[in-house]
Amino acid sequence: MAPCVPFLGTGADAIDVRSPPRRADDGADHAVTVSGVLTRIEACIPALRRYAAALLRNRDDADDLVHDCLVRALDKLHTRRDDADVRAWLFAIMHNLFISQLRRAKARPAGEPLDETHEAAMSIRADQESGLQWRDLIRGLNALPVEQRSVILLVSVEDLSYADAAHVLGIPIGTVMSRLARGRERLRQLTEEDEVRPVLRRVK
Amino acid sequence: MSDPALPIAEEELHAWIDGQLDPAREPVVLRYLQEQPDVARRVAAWREQRAALRAAFASVAAEPVPPRLGLEQLIQQRLGRRRLPWRAAAAVLLAFGLGGVGGWFLHGGQPTQAGTMTLLAQQAVANHVVYTADRRRPTELGALQRDDLARWVSNRLNHQVAPPDLSADGYSYMGGRLAATPDGPAGLFMYDDPQGVRLTVFVLPLSEAATMPIQHVDFAHVDGCAWIDKSVGYTVVGKLPPPELRRIAELVRKQLG
Numbered sequence: 001m002a003p004c005v006p007f008l009g010t011g012a013d014a015i016d017v018r019s020p021p022r023r024a025d026d027g028a029d030h031a032v033t034v035s036g037v038l039t040r041i042e043a044c045i046p047a048l049r050r051y052a053a054a055l056l057r058n059r060d061d062a063d064d065l066v067h068d069c070l071v072r073a074l075d076k077l078h079t080r081r082d083d084a085d086v087r088a089w090l091f092a093i094m095h096n097l098f099i100s101q102l103r104r105a106k107a108r109p110a111g112e113p114l115d116e117t118h119e120a121a122m123s124i125r126a127d128q129e130s131g132l133q134w135r136d137l138i139r140g141l142n143a144l145p146v147e148q149r150s151v152i153l154l155v156s157v158e159d160l161s162y163a164d165a166a167h168v169l170g171i172p173i174g175t176v177m178s179r180l181a182r183g184r185e186r187l188r189q190l191t192e193e194d195e196v197r198p199v200l201r202r203v204k
Numbered sequence: 205m206s207d208p209a210l211p212i213a214e215e216e217l218h219a220w221i222d223g224q225l226d227p228a229r230e231p232v233v234l235r236y237l238q239e240q241p242d243v244a245r246r247v248a249a250w251r252e253q254r255a256a257l258r259a260a261f262a263s264v265a266a267e268p269v270p271p272r273l274g275l276e277q278l279i280q281q282r283l284g285r286r287r288l289p290w291r292a293a294a295a296v297l298l299a300f301g302l303g304g305v306g307g308w309f310l311h312g313g314q315p316t317q318a319g320t321m322t323l324l325a326q327q328a329v330a331n332h333v334v335y336t337a338d339r340r341r342p343t344e345l346g347a348l349q350r351d352d353l354a355r356w357v358s359n360r361l362n363h364q365v366a367p368p369d370l371s372a373d374g375y376s377y378m379g380g381r382l383a384a385t386p387d388g389p390a391g392l393f394m395y396d397d398p399q400g401v402r403l404t405v406f407v408l409p410l411s412e413a414a415t416m417p418i419q420h421v422d423f424a425h426v427d428g429c430a431w432i433d434k435s436v437g438y439t440v441v442g443k444l445p446p447p448e449l450r451r452i453a454e455l456v457r458k459q460l461g
Contacts, residue, residue, distance in 0.1 A: 046269060047265055050264040063273060070273065070278055133256075134260060153257070155222055156222070156254040157257050157261055177219070181218050184218065184253060185250075188253060
């Protein structure tokens with residue numbers, strides 16, 4: 001039960017007598033710390049859904065991933081000592097789940113149609129004028145290797161610092177920056193190629 | 205890092221786009237972009253790409269979170285399982301509501317003594333949630349050891365108290381225990397009805413001399429009634445309709461007062 005110690009509040013050092021918030025008992029003592037982390041987790045759910053939706057094409061799959069991530073986070077909550085960096089912690093959990101999911105998927109024969117529409121982006125397309133450009137962008141994004149795609153999304157869309165993105169992906173900062181540079185440039189080429197190669201588009 | 209004379213690395217152009225560039229390098233980057241229209245064009249494309257991606261997925265984050273991803277629901281589901289080291293804390297949190305311990309209030313409390321009442325109710329609810337959730341050992345001494353418990357609690361509280369009899373209201377006595385609070389020991393008596401709904405009576409001697417009438421305590425997931433009688437705080441807590449709780453509180457007050 002060693003990992004429980006931070007929240008148990010039974011050790012003498014866990015009780016701060018100088019600034020006592022009125023506590024009901026040990027249970028409520030956990031509650032103070034746990035509730036801080038939980039409040040932050042709750043605030044991150046919309047961003048986790050956005051990242052998952054951008055990473056996966058299917059919205060249900062994306063929400064499944066977020067669900068697994070939240071469940072894992074709740075199970076690992078007792079390993080947290082404070083409520084700092086909860087966002088990077090959650091994205092890291094989700095990224096790891098996503099990677100192991102990819103590995104399992106690779107072990108199976110690929111049955112996914114390449115041209116499957118990206119549902120998350122589709123919902124936008126309807127109310128945007130430049131539908132075709134959106135589609136090119138999303139197609140380009142999906143054509144990138146997953147390593148580049150995740151860096152681009154974490155930095156561009158989720159506003160993670162390079163350091164946080166490095167933590168989430170478990171790679172050095174330098175690698176984050178070089179993947180970002182290569183990914184963005186590749187995506188630029190892909191979208192601009194599409195503009196000069198209308199053949200690739202569906203004929204209206 | 206910030207030597208302005210160093211040549212521009214492509215990574216720095218991206219850091220500039222992402223607002224993560226060392227400020228000392230910014231003028232150098234800007235000058236470089238002015239001198240290199242080709243590079244500037246690419247940088248502009250990357251910036252557009254960044255903005256387009258943000259816009260493309262913005263609506264997802266603006267959507268309401270579907271119920272199955274609601275944190276309270278997930279915690280509730282996890283509570284049913286064994287491996288949740290912070291079960292007790294989770295149960296307390298659910299009782300108070302995830303919005304925080306501040307998300308509840310007393311009805312009709314007098315401002316001067318509301319602090320004591322609030323504290324009393326908070327402790328009663330926390331103990332209620334922790335111990336009633338315990339399926340195997342909710343009480344320290346069971347119904348058969350009623351007199352032992354009365355002696356034990358009375359000694360520790362330095363106040364004569366015995367578990368009230370609520371059988372007239374359909375609640376049978378299960379047992380009780382000594383509970384811990386920042387104001388010292390408290391007595392906790394537990395009851396259940398034929399459906400297994402549990403309620404607790406909480407008795408806490410207070411340092412301040414005070415008397416407060418019965419007040420309804422509104423938590424997110426449980427209700428309670430709290431009052432103070434001759435410097436002893438009492439609380440009845442349970443998932444019961446407020447009028448029923450109130451009736452039980454009156455009954456308890458009559459017996460313990």
